[in-house]
Amino acid sequence: MAVEIERTKGNYAHAGNLKARVSLYDYRTPRIDPVDIAAELAPADARFVLDVGCGYGRYLKRLRTDHPGATVVGIDAAPGMLAEVEPPIMVADAQSIPYPDDSVDTVLAMHMLYHVPDIAKAVAEFRRVLKPGGTLLVSTNTDDDMAEPYAHWARAIRSVLGPDVFFPGDEVAKSDSANATSYLEAEFASVERFEERGLVSVPEPGPLMNYLASIKSYVDCDGAAFERILAVAAAELEAHFAVHDRFEFEKALVFYRCR
Numbered sequence: 001m002a003v004e005i006e007r008t009k010g011n012y013a014h015a016g017n018l019k020a021r022v023s024l025y026d027y028r029t030p031r032i033d034p035v036d037i038a039a040e041l042a043p044a045d046a047r048f049v050l051d052v053g054c055g056y057g058r059y060l061k062r063l064r065t066d067h068p069g070a071t072v073v074g075i076d077a078a079p080g081m082l083a084e085v086e087p088p089i090m091v092a093d094a095q096s097i098p099y100p101d102d103s104v105d106t107v108l109a110m111h112m113l114y115h116v117p118d119i120a121k122a123v124a125e126f127r128r129v130l131k132p133g134g135t136l137l138v139s140t141n142t143d144d145d146m147a148e149p150y151a152h153w154a155r156a157i158r159s160v161l162g163p164d165v166f167f168p169g170d171e172v173a174k175s176d177s178a179n180a181t182s183y184l185e186a187e188f189a190s191v192e193r194f195e196e197r198g199l200v201s202v203p204e205p206g207p208l209m210n211y212l213a214s215i216k217s218y219v220d221c222d223g224a225a226f227e228r229i230l231a232v233a234a235a236e237l238e239a240h241f242a243v244h245d246r247f248e249f250e251k252a253l254v255f256y257r258c259r
């Protein structure tokens with residue numbers, strides 16, 4: 001468990017790693033922004049909103065713009081992620097949210113539950129702080145999300161470190177579309193599911209290499225071994241782009257609205 005927490009802390013010491021991953025989706029068609037989906041699903045009349053695991057604040061910014069009368073607090077366990085986020089913000093853990101029972105209209109937990117050591121505890125915290133009738137919005141990836149790039153990165157990592165090494169994709173699998181519902185249904189009577197799929201068509205190796213570099217903290221090796229992993233991945237992409245114009249894969253997200 002301690003190892004998992006260190007991997008996550010290392011990755012979110014600053015916003016750069018997450019921004020590198022998110023920028024891969026610039027190559028997506030249709031160009032649907034998950035922030036638009038969350039903005040549509042969020043209740044319009046909420047007055048007090050917590051964005052838990054808010055990262056660099058892309059959802060929170062949109063909610064503050066759409067609902068200027070509402071207070072939207074950004075919460076994250078990693079202080080470095082909050083560096084660019086306008087207050088109100090707070091460094092706190094989803095497993096122990098420093099707000100009273102029945103005090104919040106809407107909680108957002110976007111692409112963050114799979115990082116939490118005790119997912120059931122975090123979801124129980126969301127239920128505890130929400131007012132009766134309040135809404136929890138959760139997003140995660142589907143269990144078949146990004147199959148081709150994950151396979152490519154896994155080949156590079158395992159060719160250097162062996163077949164049994166922890167693969168970063170396994171982190172998300174702790175709360176992807178295959179198992180998120182069971183955590184949510186344990187606390188919420190109504191769990192609605194919204195799935196969104198799009199093609200990501202990448203014209204050059206750079207964005208895929210940047211993504212791999214961004215998950216270094218999740219790969220259990222020293223810097224020299226990670227350089228070898230990058231070299232294996234770069235060679236494979238070079239071979240791919242020698243015969244294909246693009247590297248293509250499906251990006252598949254799922255949103256849950258829980259009441």
Ligand SMILES: C[S@@+](CC[C@H](N)C(=O)[O-])C[C@H]1O[C@@H](n2cnc3c(N)ncnc32)[C@H](O)[C@@H]1O
Nearest residue numbers: 012053054055076077078081093094110112115
């Ligand atoms: C994949 S990022 C998502 C950020 C943002 N929600 C978004 O979608 O752009 C996950 C975020 O969750 C935060 N996080 C991880 N574990 C957490 C915990 N136990 N409590 C609060 N935040 C946590 C990380 O620091 C990181 O900023």
